[in-house]
Amino acid sequence: MVLAFYGYLGISIATLSTLGLMLGVYAFRLKPTRSRLQRDLKRLASVIPLGEFLQKDYAAPSVVQYYASTTFRDYKLLALATGSIAMHSLLKPARSMPYRCGHLKQLLYVVAQMGDAVHGGKVLEVGFGKGANSIFLADLFPNANFLGIDVVEEHVSYANDYGSTRGLTNVAFTLDDASTPSAKTMAEGPFDLIFGVESFCHLDSEEKLTGFLRFARQCLKPNGRLVIVDGYRSASFENEPEEVQHAMMLAESGFRIRAMPSKPSWQLMASTARLTLVDDVDLTPEALAFWTQGWKVAHVLLLLLPWAVRAYVASSLKHAETGANFVSVATTAYAMALGSAVYGVLVFKNGS
Template sequence: MKAAADDATPVPQVISEAPLIFSLSHSLALIDRSFGIDRIIADSGDEFVDSYYRQSLPGYSRLYNPWQCMHLPLHDGTLSEGEAFFAQAAEVARHLDDRPGQRVLELGCGLGANSLHLAERLPHVSFLGTDLMAQHVERAEAKARKLPNLGFRQASFEDLPEDLGQFDAIFGIETLCYANDPGPVARLIARHLRPGGHVVLFDAHRKPGFANFPEDLVTATKLYEITTAVARGFHDEGRWQEAFAAAELEVTAAEDVTEQTRAGLVRLHSRATKAFTERKWRMALRVIPRYFARNAVAGLVGYHVCFGDRVAPEVRRGPITYQKIVARKPTA
């Protein structure tokens, strides 16, 4: 798809039931005009995770939410905005109890929001957050100075140091999508889990038959993946369950929680529309760092890749599923 002329502003098409949502075709036209869809797709398979997070740091640390969470909130109709952003962390807490000496490892902790949240509420549990980015670790450590039960360390989840020891729970929130191969990572996780311990994963996955979804939705998914630095694409649904089982972990839950992402994705889409339709933001897209600017693309299409492009959004029509996966290491 070739970029359209920059001075041609498409007439907004909105889904009547949700007036803040542009139709997918209109969203793609805006993206093509501002960025060029083919230019973004050309980055497929490239490695630029480091550059993406370095450039996006201002957005995550000051703009996205006040807690510096780097993931989607999960709304169930009863939670406040803060509770929704920490819904994934609440699931981790459910796998802990009152026993002293418990240890928890977070993979890809970002700016440390989830481990900080849990460490404040569970002072009898020791938490360790790991992240590939030194800047993330430094900022997280600065926020954790008054929490004796929390530490951070720069490390890749694909090469976890042996001296980390074992943990009662290991979790990753929208981070294991960056794994080259789930198999070796699942084996590393199993090695660092204590018997009876749990691994908790929240992430997006491509649904079965992904290539057979409508072309615009496949394109939108690839745009979403690349502009969130998952340039090799999300793993196929079921791949992590297979990897955990092969690592001799018992999968105890594999739940589609996509519907709970809807409110957050609507909000992101609404924010992103301004970047493409308001002159000052359109001008800003031309001068701010490339990968930071491309977050506007992810914001615009994220809703559609999960809910399709119908008047009444339907989870089954989106090519992406957002899942909670839990696995347990047997005690014997």
């Protein structure tokens, strides 16, 4: 009997190992194609009410609820993937480089624009999340002063505690909205540099974008820099096939965004605000590699365990926000790979 038990156990382990290997090979070869997108959209619709996502009626409370529900739970998976608590994409260069800094590369574009700020200037981060970006920079540049603003109270509390435990006195975080900044934030200027990493995408209307750019124009020093590291709707978005547009619209909605500004939109409106384009860097291939890994997981879950996804998302309001994250993970790679989204850096300076 004992031998039979161990025999069955061995067969079970071998079977599971074989299935796992087959699944791994299948996932490794997966690529986000248009035909797979069409099938995944149908599978998504069977587990999550996508019609609610496409209504696009998100306001500030929607964004706050999303992050309050997901920052300290769902984004732990991102921390595991990147090796950092920073809440942004891990960039994966297409070529071999002497240093591996995928989760820091976004900040290198910020460091390149620090200028005189390193000698006692002021830097503002918009949408700091857990505060990792400003805390890293504050440690790197002890003579500079860093202020972060965010619309989520839980972010403010966490980031201030995180900075304090590291003994940093040149960084602080406060509650504010960059599209309608308070007099207190305005008074903290002028700033040598304003930056955001995957946060300006929440300036998802012409009104919000105009309000922020007016603030940036007023509160940046002459020749001060604005650095935007983010995702954008592609310039060709309106000409893409319907399902490819839907992939981007669903990715936006999962993050509680109505419509990410495109790079041309940023450039046009920044020019109107008398901010001059300094640099435009495309990092789409590097971001796509990271988002493709997440998509593979989502794709397999939709294929094998749709009932589990459906039950989890329907079980509570917080889990529904996790479902929103799942929608974004399931569609962002499609949007980037098929042409309705791009990822990169825009740098503007104050003045001509």
